[in-house]
Amino acid sequence: MQKAPLSRETLLPLMAAHVLEHGLGRASLRPLAKAAGTSDRMLIYHFGNKEALIRELLEYIAGVYSTALEMALGDDRPTTRQQCFARIADQGRQPTMRRFMVLWWEIVAGAARGIPGYSEAAQEMITKQLAWLEAQMPEDDPDPAGGARYLLTMMEGTLMLGTVGHARTASEGLLASDLSRP
């Protein structure tokens, strides 16, 4: 069988899949290389060192996340903010997005610690999510930009509470917000 040239573009999606399943914290060169069908030797050869590799990998994952969001853009807009929030929540429950979420908190933790590459990826993912949300806002919304930011904040808080086992707290909080009053 002939050997395809293994470049960064070939390796990144395979490593991204590995990281999505096993996390970033324990992503060391040899397992990553095995998942990508190469050796640690070649990863260093292609990316220079691990830090640069992780940086490129996070960048790539942020890109994948963006396109996943764009593909999830329905052509019918919700008519109220409540409906809009519900739609994001539904979308966040998709298994594809759930796998992103587990990785997401690791990225946030890395960004908080200042690990190089993490903050950039986190910012891009939030920026993309915000743009997606603005495009989903009701047409007659009096303040789509602010509303999208409001929904985003509530959404992220809800997601966090959900992942630490306080989903009920979040849903009860939602009931007490104006997002539950038409």
Place this chain on the structure above:
Amino acid sequence: MQKAPLSRETLLPLMAAHVLEHGLGRASLRPLAKAAGTSDRMLIYHFGNKEALIRELLEYIAGVYSTALEMALGDDRPTTRQQCFARIADQGRQPTMRRFMVLWWEIVAGAARGIPGYSEAAQEMITKQLAWLEAQMPEDDPDPAGGARYLLTMMEGTLMLGTVGHARTASEGLLASDLSRP
């Protein structure tokens, strides 16, 4: 100099300080032991293995967090939800709490991954924060329980956006919520 008996109770605060500064991800036995003035040998002796150590350490940290919250309880209550939110935000800007925040996202990430001990600590910290918030709600609030959960959700979303460099997004979101309308 005489040698104090080094028990778990003596070791935990020293290790907690180390973890608060250097993070959980790279908290290995030998640095932890050095920070606590012992050897890795003794940490295993006292706690059995690393997993149990981390579990107890997180439990201890959650306790410290709780008492820190209780000490931050002012005796005058805010009169509006907006004021209440502002007070939590101020408190979150304290340097003591900032150091907790960096660790917090690591705990959330661990909880999302299902690492033993993380979810329990995260749940307790949220529960305590929720109780603290309920005690801080305005006296005449029509729904203190729901309101506290609402504020908590917004707060956590705001904090997250802040740590990934989207503080402005969060503050603009706050302006578009009913927390900015009297």
Place this chain on the structure above:
DNA sequence: AATACGATGTAGCAATCGCTACAAGAGGAA
């Protein structure tokens, strides 16, 4: 005094970490 037991130091083990030195092959350029 003899014994038992808890506490601790020393040394080390197998595994894994990121990374590198060296050589070998392949393919194009001269």
Place this chain on the structure above:
DNA sequence: TTCCTCTTGTAGCGATTGCTACATCGTATT
């Protein structure tokens, strides 16, 4: 051909990982 550069495999380095075997103290009990 002869060279040169790009790509890859093999082997290994020193450091660190969690953890353990063994010996040695001091103290308490018998």
